[in-house]
Amino acid sequence: MTDCCPRCAHESVRTLYSSPVPGVWDVVQCARCLYTWRTSEPDRRTRRAAYPQAFRLTEEDLANAAEVPAVPPLRTTGPPAVVRGPELS
Numbered sequence: 001m002t003d004c005c006p007r008c009a010h011e012s013v014r015t016l017y018s019s020p021v022p023g024v025w026d027v028v029q030c031a032r033c034l035y036t037w038r039t040s041e042p043d044r045r046t047r048r049a050a051y052p053q054a055f056r057l058t059e060e061d062l063a064n065a066a067e068v069p070a071v072p073p074l075r076t077t078g079p080p081a082v083v084r085g086p087e088l089s
Contacts, residue, residue, distance in 0.1 A: 005030035006037065006051040008062065033057055 004011045010032035017027040025040035043050035 004048055005033060005035055006046055006048045007035040007055065008033040008057040008059070009048055032059075033062055 012031035013028050015026045016029050019025045025038050029036040037045050
């Protein structure tokens with residue numbers, strides 16, 4: 001198990017999911033910044049010492065972060081939205 005969050009160094013992380021095959025990977029989430037990672041990812045995503053400096057967060061960064069907008073309610077009228085990916089050539 002990870003001892004701290006790679007992104008913000010918070011020590012409270014929890015396992016959200018474990019692989020169907022025991023011991024292969026876990027999905028872990030930070031309680032403070034909500035960064036989520038799989039334990040099978042490379043060190044630059046799972047270990048604080050290897051996490052890119054440009055993407056690290058401090059407690060001050062999190063306190064001053066802009067609020068993330070809420071997801072709007074689902075439409076109850078009108079045609080369903082169609083989501084399409086990039087067209088293939």
